[in-house]
Amino acid sequence: MDLLRLNEAALRSLQRSEQAEAYAVRSRTYAIYVDDGRVSNIEFKDDAGMSVRVMDGGRMGSAASTLGDDTPAKCARRAMQAASMSPVDATLRDFSVPRNAKVPRPDVLDRRISENGPEGLVELAEAIVSAASPAKVPRGLLRAALVETAVSNSNGVEVSQRSTMVYGHFTSMVMGTSPGEGVQSIHSNHLDMDADTIGSRLLVSARAHADAVSFRGQEELDMILPPSELEDMTLSSIGSALNGENMVLGRSPWKGLEGEQVTSGCLSIVDDPGSPSLLAGCYDDEGSPTEVRTLVADGELQGFMFDTFNGISTGNGWRREPNDPQGSYRMPVRIGPANLRIIPGRLSLDDMVAETENGILVERLAWPEVDPLTGRFGLELRCGHLIRGGEVVATVKNALLAGEMFNAWKDVKAVGSENVRGARTDVPPVSFAGARLVGV
Amino acid sequence: MMRDEMAVSIGVLVDAGADFCDIQLQSIEGLTVRSINGRLRDLEDRSAEGLRIRVWKGGRWGYASSVQVDKASLRRCCDEAMRNVRGDRPSVSMNAPVNVGDHRVRVGLDPSKVPLDEKVAAVLDLDGAQRMDGVLNRIASYSEETKSNILLNSAGTDVSWNEVRTRFRAMSVAADGPRVERYYDGPDGCRGFELVKDTDIEALGRRTAKEALAALKATAAPSGHLTVISDPMVTGLLAHEVIGHAAEADEVVKGRSFLSGKVGKTVASPLVSLADDGSVPYAHGSVPFDDEGSPSGRTDIIRDGVYSGYINDLVTANAMGVTPSGNGRAQDFGRRTWVRMTNTFIEPGGSSLDEIVAETKDGILCDKMVNGMEDPVGGGFEAKVLRGFIIKDGEVKGQVRSFTLTGQALEILRTVDMVGDRLELDGGMCGKGIEDWVNVSSGGPYLRSRIIVGGG
Secondary structure, three states, X not given: OOHHHHHHHHHHOOOOOOEEEEEEEEEEXXXXXXXXXXXXXXXXXXXXXXXXEEEEOOEEEXXXXXXXXXXXXXXXXXXXXXXXXXXXXXXXXXXXOOOOOOOOOOOXXXXXXXXXXXXXXXXXXXXXXXXXXXXXXXXXXXXXXXXXXXXXXXXXXXXXXXXXXXXXXXXXXXXXXXXXXXXXXXXXXXXXXXXXXXXXXXXXXXXXXXXXXEOOOEEEEEXXXXXXXXXXXXHHHHHHHOEHHHHXXXXXXXXXXXXXEOOOOXXXXXXXXXXXXXXXXXXXXXXOEOOOEEEEEOOEEOOOEOOOOOOOOXXXXXXXXXXXXXXXXXXXXXXXXXXXXEOOOOEOHHHHHHOOOEEEEEEEEOOOOOOOOOOEXXXXXXXXXXXXXXXXXXXXXXXXXXXXXXXXXXXEEEEEOOOEEOOOXXXXXXXXXXXXXXXX | OHHHHHHHHHHHHHHOOOOEEEEEEEEEEEEEEEEEOOEEEEEEEEEEEEEEEEEEEOOEEEEEEEOOOOHHHHHHHHHHHHHHOOOOOOOOOOXXXXXXXEEOOOOOOOHHHOOHHHHHHHXXXXXXXXXXXXXXXXXXXXXXXXXXXXXXEOOOOEEEEEEEEEEEEEEEEEEEOOEEEEEEEOOEEOOOOHHHHOOOHHHHHHHHHHHHHHHOOOEOOOOEEEEEEEOHHHHHHHHHHHHHHHHEHHHHHOOOOOOOOOOOOEOOOOOOOEEEEOOOOOOOOOOOEOOOOOEOOEEEEEEOOEEOOOEOOHHHHHHHOOOOOOOEEOOXXXXXXXXXXXXXXXXXXXXXXXXXXXXXXXXXXXXXXXXXXXXXOOOEEEEEEEEEXXXXXXXXXXXXXXXXXXXXXXXXXXXXXXXXXXOEEEEEEEEEOOEEEEEEEEEEOOEEEEEEEEEO
């Protein structure tokens, strides 16, 4: 199945429209589920689909479908029908125009994934479970996929890319009256992870959760966020503020602040699609070249991210979700980073703890998400380590960690030295001032 | 044609040694129309078709799914599912009740029969109705989805059904200098386009805009262990996150749920009764059959404060020796089928909202949820609330901005001392962990309890 040929067929059906774009994607996925320490499901998914967008007379419409014999023509017809019902929009911008790649092709293809069955994944899942012992692994998921995408449009864009991805999510618990649950996630393009390391982290995390006691009272303190929790808090605050659509709509708190200080001067933030990561590649899902861009330099805002709908594309228009390739043809294009990296600092995590007088080193939050409009957060602390005078003195849970993240980014106390790759970030631990912990 | 091929394949899989197997054929037709500030942002027509095969053998599922829906693909998926099924532990024998029939939902106005321009006009009208000084973003959206399913299994089940859902929603973002707040509202359910026709679009848009503007004047919520009156939406979030996820029997079977072994024990105030019911007419989470072909039904989870039962799929029902409750669900043909909620709610009691407020000396009244997160292992939860109102000496006072609720589920349910007299359900999407999204609703009455409140 040649995706570019399918795109050509769709575009041929739309020759009379002013502009047309076809996006085709195919993925071949194996997913291994672990329940109660044993592999319970082995799943194979063969997924393929297409999305077509049409612009004609200032009107735009789109249609998407799984791939069948008549899909290109069907999508073209339905997209035209949708466009014909759309009101005229004088501000519509062109789809991507052909441009050379700006980053070298990253190393994102692992033939062990693209050419083999599930056996390697099953072995890896079982090795992780074994390495976590005596903690048990009540739930685990290991997913690996070969993903092929192609974008073509009537402006002459014609790009195709292949990559592999591995996503893992494992939980761990030691038995007791109040066990708690540790978590470890895996994001990679390669089957290169060390099961012993992942397993031992699961064991440590499970024991920390089991030792945690309910936090009582409330206090102001510093918070140290590890990469696992900082990823979503970064994307929902900084990622949202850097989103060009939010800027255009006036709801980015950083609108109009280019060249000004928006975070602490010890922070520099780069979007790097050229390094291996789950969305790494030379082109985004609109066929615009991606580029390594410094978005915040020493705390100063350098620019925003755009797709073709909202401005001159910076190669940040995505349909794909990094952790799961299935169904991306059904997703609309949205602005986002490929691989948002916080440039690491010099302190180890131990040094960061030693430099904290009164704080909480977060191990795990229920759902580490910030309100993207207001920056406010109130997050259930599932496990954290209280710091007094530079030392961990207790492990706590059952509390809310609250604050305002845009202010917190302005009051960073330290940036850690060890980055960890997430789904679309690459961040170190960061220490912030001004959080509040609320318990019973 | 495909149905006949599916039946043949079931026989092939059984002959090849499957202890149990099923095949689902699913098609999904959907539309999203979304506008921002009068500009059409998304006009998307979506369709998908695929098949999914599951084979149970040796205590393990082998799955295969494909978007190629033909005889050759069916054969390839059978081979792949059999290849994936090698098991390594004693197998629960799969006794699946046999269901046969065709269930077509009837909606007032079939969305596929309504012209697209009428849907676009409704969205732009809802967008325009939010126009008000101080409103920065007017967002309006309409979405529809029709799922059609055929499912056959090796026990003899042969069912087909469809599901129709629509949603019509307004969201206003208001700004005053650097301060930005929002409000949303709008109906949803297993209904057709009558959902939009029955909506007073102008009133919905204006109300949404006004409430977003009012949020700009709200103060910070208090923090601490407080008396909380949850509205039906937040009560539903508590039902869903606090108890619902931990009542999923797969978590119980593997000892991951704090509700393991609680049947027959008092776990809540006697005022609390909680159920999951996939057969509530028109509710967003209703399904005629689950994705294993079991008919949906009602499961009493807590009755008068006493824990009653768990929700099940085929595997957990067989492991526990009970009848499947119709809760084996999947996001779509390409995703895992496992125990999931449908419509989860706390039953109404006997107090009016006015009575609950009048009886509250110091507290906070919640209004609308943002989202939540479960903790089946630790028994905690997180529930984000869009806004609230301070209650002082039995009267509603000033508005407070978004905040979060947390605490230990069973401790909270034991503190419930007043339950409202009217049940409302609100539709949404539920993930298990952080993915596998299915349509659900949750709800309940106004409910008074003691919960940890913190800034959000």
